[in-house]
Amino acid sequence: NAGVMQNPRHLVRRRGQEARLRCSPMKGHSHVYWYRQLPEEGLKFMVYLQKENIIDESGMPKERFSAEFPKEGPSILRIQQVVRGDSAAYFCASSLREGVTDTQYFGPGTRLTVL
Amino acid sequence: DAKTTQPTSMDCAEGRAANLPCNHSTISGNEYVYWYRQIHSQGPQYIIHGLKNNETNEMASLIITEDRKSSTLILPHATLRDTAVYYCIVRVPSGAGSYQLTFGKGTKLSVIP
Numbered sequence: 033n034a035g036v037m038q039n040p041r042h043l044v045r046r047r048g049q050e051a052r053l054r055c056s057p058m059k060g061h062s063h064v065y066w067y068r069q070l071p072e073e074g075l076k077f078m079v080y081l082q083k084e085n086i087i088d089e090s091g092m093p094k095e096r097f098s099a100e101f102p103k104e105g106p107s108i109l110r111i112q113q114v115v116r117g118d119s120a121a122y123f124c125a126s127s128l129r130e131g132v133t134d135t136q137y138f139g140p141g142t143r144l145t146v147l
Numbered sequence: 148d149a150k151t152t153q154p155t156s157m158d159c160a161e162g163r164a165a166n167l168p169c170n171h172s173t174i175s176g177n178e179y180v181y182w183y184r185q186i187h188s189q190g191p192q193y194i195i196h197g198l199k200n201n202e203t204n205e206m207a208s209l210i211i212t213e214d215r216k217s218s219t220l221i222l223p224h225a226t227l228r229d230t231a232v233y234y235c236i237v238r239v240p241s242g243a244g245s246y247q248l249t250f251g252k253g254t255k256l257s258v259i260p
Contacts, residue, residue: 065247123190
């Protein structure tokens with residue numbers, strides 16, 4: 033059973049460009065979570081999605097960031113007009129169903145570097 | 148929201164048991180304790196979780212005190228590959244249908260040869 037997959041693993045963008053990060057959840061999982069880890073810091077929750085729905089985006093910056101999880105295909109985290117402060121590791125997690133005992137499984141992450 | 152407190156770092160000799168403590172004195176009755184670890188810059192790896200009973204799986208054991216104010220993660224025979232940052236997390240429901248994980252600074256465990 034393949035785990036959570038993320039691509040690309042490394043992404044380099046110049047300031048002002050767009051970054052698209054992809055996450056394929058574990059087989060059978062329909063809940064996706066995105067987290068960001070800035071250098072030397074812990075992971076911070078960004079957004080929680082189910083298929084075609086954003087459930088909680090309380091951790092998303094108000095501008096330039098968006099996320100989607102379409103009916104078909106991977107979840108996408110999109111960052112428009114990237115700035116140097118966006119350089120970080122972005123991790124995606126997936127779970128089988130919601131509930132306080134539901135376990136989130138993480139992917140290997142995408143390391144974004146903004147030049 | 149329940150907060151957790153962990154030591155910043157710990158050392159453990161290879162082959163010995165590693166005991167990682169966590170305080171969560173404000174935990175509420177329906178909140179679970181989860182443990183994850185992050186090896187170098189990899190994605191966090193789920194280890195174990197529990198509510199009030201002790202739990203054991205192929206990776207570790209979780210001991211939760213009777214008052215649930217603290218817990219200990221036990222790696223029975225630590226290896227060099229167990230060197231990682233270990234996070235103790237109390238599951239916090241936030242809004243309808245959202246169960247984000249709140250990561251603190253964790254404990255940096257160094258397994259010494």
